[in-house]
Amino acid sequence: MGEEVANEDETLTEIEIQILQGIERLGGSYQQRNLWKYIGIDSKTGLPILSRLEKRGLIKKERVGGERRGVYVIKLTEKAYKLLSELREKAEEGGGPAVERLSEELRILLSIPCTVCPYIDRCGFGFIDPLHCDLLTRWSLSLQNERAY
Structure with missing residues (x-):
């Protein structure tokens, strides 16, 4: 489907990069339930991706609100910020994934x-x-x- 980026742990898919970049654009954290609309995918597709990103240490899920109707906020970790910075540097050098300039x-x-x-x-x-x-x-x-x- 798209390009992939080599990481020390595993390879990131284009959609994983888009999710990380989207959260970064939104200030580094965003409500999970609204993230899908922003990224342009449904939750059925997005939830497994978030699980993979969380296992890799690129995001943290934080439950906020009441016990019954709490919502999850997705937050980027320092590791994610470092990775996104490296992707931008590669894009500026002309290598790495096709990141829109x-x-x-x-x-x-x-x-x-x-x-x-x-x-x-x-x-x-x-x-x-x-x-x-x-x-x-x-x-x-x-x-x-x-x-x-």
């Missing part, structure tokens, strides 16, 4: 979490306030952190 402005626009927010139709109408949106705040802070380096 986007202009900085386009990359930022595509990473805005509002584009995949399940509450976008109610945003700003009392239900959700963009000034107090955790996802938007994390995204904004991740941009600031990127530019600090």
Whole structure:
């Protein structure tokens, strides 16, 4: 289906790389139930992939919320950040997987979490306030952190 990247542990598939890059764009963590829509796959396909990524130490699943209706948040580990950084370096050198080289402005626009927010139709109408949106705040802070380096 796609290209694969050699890792010290195993090989990563294109979809595994896309999931890791997607979570990174979303600020390093994201609710599992909303991740599928952002990546463009269904949960039946995605759950085994997340299990493999977790076994490799690239993500952590963290349950948040109540006992009955808690949700899982997927978080990247330091190992994942290191791997993604190596992939970017290889792409800049012209080797490694085919990683889209986007202009900085386009990359930022595509990473805005509002584009995949399940509450976008109610945003700003009392239900959700963009000034107090955790996802938007994390995204904004991740941009600031990127530019600090």
